[in-house]
Amino acid sequence: MSSKLILASGSPRRRQLLSAAGLSFELQESGIEERRLPQERAREYALRMAQAKALAVARRHPACLVLGADTVVECQAEILEKPVDAADAQRMLTILAGRGHVVITAFAVARASRLIETQAVQSEVFFRPLSETEIRAYIASGEPFDKAGGYGIQGLGGSFISRVDGPRDNVMGLPVAKVLAALKRCGIARPS
Secondary structure, X not given: OOOOEEEEOOOHXXXXXXXXXXOOOEEOOOOXXXXXXXXXXXXXXXXXXHHHHHHHHHHHOOOOEEEEEEEEEXXXXXXXXXXXXXXXHHHHHHHHOOOXXXXXXXXXXXXXOEEEEEEEEEEEEEEOOOOHHHHHHHHHOOHHHHOHHHOOOOOHHHHHXXXXXXXXXXXXXXXXXXXXXXXXXXXXXXXX
């Protein structure tokens, strides 16, 4: 049985990745507030958010299959969310400079009020050392502000990365191969 797919996300990167994979879908933001619970670990936080986003939209469109996702960056046991201002972006980029960190993107597929598939995928990203000047110039570009950890691998922030262990698209916000496999199990396949 074929079903209409809805991406429960406002992320332009997720939209681009899913479009590039050849899927047709509609967009619908979930309206879910991203707030971490006290002592919640990165993986659990990402999974809970992805599931909540998928379920919120699936309840409004019970006949559709809904994909929700959330990306969390963790470095030195601290979860780095989207920076709230330039000072916060500077703090995050200073923490990441010259270090490795973990990027977890969780996704969930739901229909009506039921989760069908849910998974968290991890990549490890290594930053080269960064100068104060590089950090300030990057913040001035405006790129850090809508991204977990304050950087985008697909933009100017990609030049800070010396190595990625794990899927690169996961760092962008969607582990496409895993998502496509999950959607195929749910009856949605790419056109041949």
